[in-house]
Structures are given as C-alpha cells and as structure tokens.
Amino acid sequence: MIGHKVGLTSAAMQQLLGVHEPDFGHLLDDMVQRDGGTIRATRYCAPRVEPEICFRLARPLRGPGVTTSDVLAATEAVAPALEIVDSRIRDWRITLVDTVADNASSTGLVCGSWTPMEYAPDLSAVTVDLHVNGDYVASGSGKEVLGHPATAVAWLANTLAAFGTGLDPGHVVLPGAMTTAPFVGAGQKVEARFGALGSVSVSFV
Numbered sequence: 119m120i121g122h123k124v125g126l127t128s129a130a131m132q133q134l135l136g137v138h139e140p141d142f143g144h145l146l147d148d149m150v151q152r153d154g155g156t157i158r159a160t161r162y163c164a165p166r167v168e169p170e171i172c173f174r175l176a177r178p179l180r181g182p183g184v185t186t187s188d189v190l191a192a193t194e195a196v197a198p199a200l201e202i203v204d205s206r207i208r209d210w211r212i213t214l215v216d217t218v219a220d221n222a223s224s225t226g227l228v229c230g231s232w233t234p235m236e237y238a239p240d241l242s243a244v245t246v247d248l249h250v251n252g253d254y255v256a257s258g259s260g261k262e263v264l265g266h267p268a269t270a271v272a273w274l275a276n277t278l279a280a281f282g283t284g285l286d287p288g289h290v291v292l293p294g295a296m297t298t299a300p301f302v303g304a305g306q307k308v309e310a311r312f313g314a315l316g317s318v319s320v321s322f323v
Contacts, residue, residue: 120290121145122278123201124270125222126214127263127294137214140264142274143222145290151202151228151320159304159322162204162225167302167320168295169246169310171260171267172199172229175289179271181279189268189275195232196241198312200320201292202226203299227292230318239314242266246296247311258296267293 126132126140151157159165176194203223207216217223242260249255264270270293271285278284285291302308302322309319 119144120147120150120288121292122274122285122289123222123224123227123292124274124294125203125217125224127270140270140273140294141214141217141222142277143224145224145227145292149224149226151226153228153230153318153320155228156321156323157202157226159302162202163206164210165202165204165225165302165322166299167248167308168201168203168299169248169258169297169312169318170199170201170263170292170295171241171244171312171315172197172227173267173271173291173293174232175285175287175291178284178286179275180284181276184272184275186266186268186272189271190235193235193268193271195234196238196315197232198230198246198310198316198318199292200226200228200308200310200318201295202228202320224292227290228318228320229290230312230316233315241268244315245313248297248300249309249311250300250302251306255300256297260296262296263294270294
C-alpha cells in the first residue's frame, strides 16, 4: 500500500448516491502508471478518468482533529494526477455499498511532476482542463473538492482514526475529482492540464 484515495467529495456525486460524506479506498504500488505512458484498456471493465491533485506527505497525519492547515503543513509536494476508476457493476449502476466493496472504484494512478509545497500555488484556486484525444471535455478547480483538496485529506486522516490507523510519511493521497469522469477506451489519449501545476497524460491501447 502506498496511500489512499478519497471519493464522493463533490456535492453532485453525494446527491447521486444519497450519501452525506466521502468514502475512501487504498492505492497499491501495482496501480501506478507512468506519466505519458500507455495502458492496455482490456485490463479494465469500464474505465473512466478523473483529474486530481495528488498529495505526498512528509510527516504523519493522525486524527481526530486534523485540519486543512495541518495537511498543508505535513505535505511535502503535490502533483497533477489522473485517477483511473473502474466498476465491476454493469453500466456503473453503483450504490455506496458497491463503491466500498470495490475499493472506492480505484484501479490506477498517473502522476505528473511533483512541485514542492513551498512553490505550490493555492490549491483551491488551481484549475484543470481535461482533454481526450486533444478535444476539450471538462474544466474544474480545487474548490470542487470539499472547498479545498487538503480538506479531503484531513477528512481521510480523521476517518482513519476510527480504525486505529492514519497516514504515514511517503504516503500519497488522491483527494477527489475536480471534473466529471469520462469513459475511456483503446485508441484514446487523456491529458489533464493544471496550469502552473503542470500536465499529466496517459494513452489507452
């Protein structure tokens, strides 16, 4: 395990599944894909992609009581990222129980270049444009993620406390999607452009 992902951080997704808080899953080392690389689409059932700001921690975070400021102080660097999500449920007709059983739908992580926190912009103000095969698909900002991406990481640290665990140095955390999550398949290249934070891309073959 190399970290966690947080899901259901947008109001729209919470309303869709009838829940009032996010959920979370685990990130494993064999889920990491290379920025600019290629992935066989056949390894997934019905993959989608989500642009997110990935956090890498320098210090542990243990709840309860972790705040957004605590997360920012404990973060070593951030990076533009794409999360690959998937579902074993036909047509993505999922409920909250399905997402919990399916590792919060998480199956892949593509990270771009890391920016040390002292040089990072205001993460709530970071915007992203998502493109598939060069065509614009969607835009979003860090504010879509519980008002600030670090707030989602704080929620995670506090939630994990109930299970007697927390976030460790070196862990990476995906805080939640900044835009809609389009389906992808063979022959498509996905690129997310995060302005000053940089870009990240992956191709499906």
